[in-house]
Amino acid sequence: MSAAVPPVDVPTRPGGAPRITLIDAASAGLLLRQHFSSGDPGPVIASLAHVPELVGPTLPFLGAVLGPSWIPAREKEIVILRTSAVMGCRYCTEAHSVVALDSGLNVREVRALRGELPVGDVFTAEEERALVAWCDAVAQGAEADIRQARQVLDVDDARLVELTLLVATTVMLNRYATALALPTSLDVRERLLREDL
Amino acid sequence: MTALAQALAKGSLGNRLWLYSNYHCNLTCTYCLTESGPLVSRRELDPDTMVDLAHEARALGFTQLGITGGEPFLIPHMPELLLELSRVLPVLVLTNGTLFRRALLDRMAPLADADVTLQISLDHPDPVANDVMRGPQNFRKVVDAVPALLRHGIGVRIATTVEDPDADDLARLCALHRNLGITDDDHIVRPILRRGRARTGDMGVVARYLDLPPELTVTADGAFWSPFGPTVTGGVLDTDLLLTRTVRPLQRPVQAMLTVLGARPEGADSTLNIR
Structure with missing residues (x-):
């Protein structure tokens, strides 16, 4: 079974002032x-x-x-950035666009993970398309989608556990950052402008 | 011996647990650390919680309680609460001393047999100079209250908070407190701390946490390093001396306190005589 990644509605959320005071x-x-x-x-x-x-x-x-582990950084950043985009978390999407670039993804790949380009057009490796589909399914939480995505994700149980916890933890942070409207740092904004992202 | 027991035995952690009963006050003192006043948020500690904390404190090895605010005697059942707390541990209560009219004094009577001491603020031997800092009629109310409380058999200390102590003023103040029946041992003099309203008013000495004796302090907002920690500046709680928001079980902030104490440099004792 091939890993076709159907288009998902990647929501965008406006920025704004944080809903709490940030401790200095x-x-x-x-x-x-x-x-x-x-x-x-x-x-x-x-x-x-x-x-x-x-x-x-x-x-x-x-x-x-989220940090360095036995799973390659590129693979982890695909998960974090894709999940954050699907969840519509502005803060995490912007922050991890930069981290993804620093982890070896190119601008087109970052755009695809953010929903701005078709994933299937940009990611040629079957296993990476399957990984994106797994992120979409787990983040959105529908059992049928998860069952289907698991069929094309060819990983052992240990990898599945870590990747899934990574999606779930990212979702937790997405909710946290979005609910509190955490602000993107200036250096991230500047980098995104330089990369035309 | 537990780490807490060792810290208490060595004196590296104060053996008194402080409880902020409330933040509101009938006065609006110019140097108030907590910006207390009649209209501020009350931020009261529930009396049952205070009693439970007292029991926890005793079980952990603390030997004294301190109650402060705000003005604790604005809490309706404070005399009865103090009696209950004193059955657990000896209690020191910080009060402005202005609310002790006949009815309250009568309710204080049962405390004569309890281990409860009141620490009343009196800053200057001249009524005008005192009242400029603390509010109209403060001097008169305090000099009326102190002997009345003593007549009721209740222990009283006097605390003087001053910006620039003047030897002559201090001598006259000591003569006054002796005349009121307070010995020199029961009179403390301390500097204004540059926090809260004192900071806004450009008064007082700057104190880092190393300058403040560590005494675990619980408020409705969390647990702090010292009773000088849970201050309010510009209406916002200062969090630089916050240990934990979780105060129960008391072991939680105690553990945080011990962690900070463990990172404290050797010989980092208080130098400002802030107490």
């Missing part, structure tokens, strides 16, 4: 100072810092799931 170095609680010692830690940490005890357990979890 002067306001960071005593347990969090290390995260602010090298400058702006980014809006995820700056928002979590409102509840200091959440930072300690959350960051290692996110690092383990």
Whole structure:
């Protein structure tokens, strides 16, 4: 069975002011100072810092799931960026467009994952199209789509577990970043402009 | 011995658990750390929660309680709550001392046999100078309240908060508190801390967390490093000394406190005499 990726409705959400105050170095609680010692830690940490005890357990979890692992970075960024685009998360889509470029994806691939080009036209490798279909199915959550996507995703159980947790964790972050309207950092915006993204 | 027991035994962590009963106040002092006043959000700790926290504190090894605010005696059942808390641990209550009219004094009477001490603010020996900082009639109400409380058998301390202590003023203030029945041992003098309304008003000394004695402090907003931590500036809670939002079980903020204490440099003791 081949991995045809049907078009999905990739929603776009407007930017805007964050719905919370982002904690800065002067306001960071005593347990969090290390995260602010090298400058702006980014809006995820700056928002979590409102509840200091959440930072300690959350960051290692996110690092383990989203960070470097035995799954190649390119593969992980396909998952994160595609999931974020399908979920309509402006913050994560913009941030991970840059990370994806830095992980070896080209601009056309990034555009395809963002829903701006047909995935089938840009991704020639069968396994990558199957991976995109898996992201779409898991993110949208319909059992029939998940069953169909699993049939064409040729990976063992260990890989399936990690890729699926990656989709699920990305969905969690998508909801978080969208609900709080986390702002895209200036350096990401500048890079996206330079890349015409 | 647990890490907490060791910290309490060494004195690296204060043995008093502080509870912010509320943030509202009948006064609007010019240097108030919490920007308290009659119209601010009350942010009250539920009395049952305070009692539960007292029991948890005792079980963990804390030996004293401190109650502060806001003005604690704006809480309707504060005398009865203090009696209940004092059955768990000795209690020190910080109050502006302006609410002790006959009815409240009568309700305070049962505290004569309890381990409850009131710490009342009095900043200057001259009524006008005192009241400029603290509010109209503050001086008169305090000098009336102190002997009345003592007559009821209730322990009283005086706390003086000053920007630039003047030796002559301080001597006259000490003569005044002795005349009111307060010994020198029960009079503390401390600087204005540059937080809250003092910061807005360009007063006080800057204190880093290393300058503040670590005393676990619980408020409706979370647990803090020190009772000087949960301040309010421009109507917004200061979070730089926040440990955790979760306050129960008390072990949660205690663990956070111990983590911070563990990272504290050797010899980082308080230098500002802030207490």
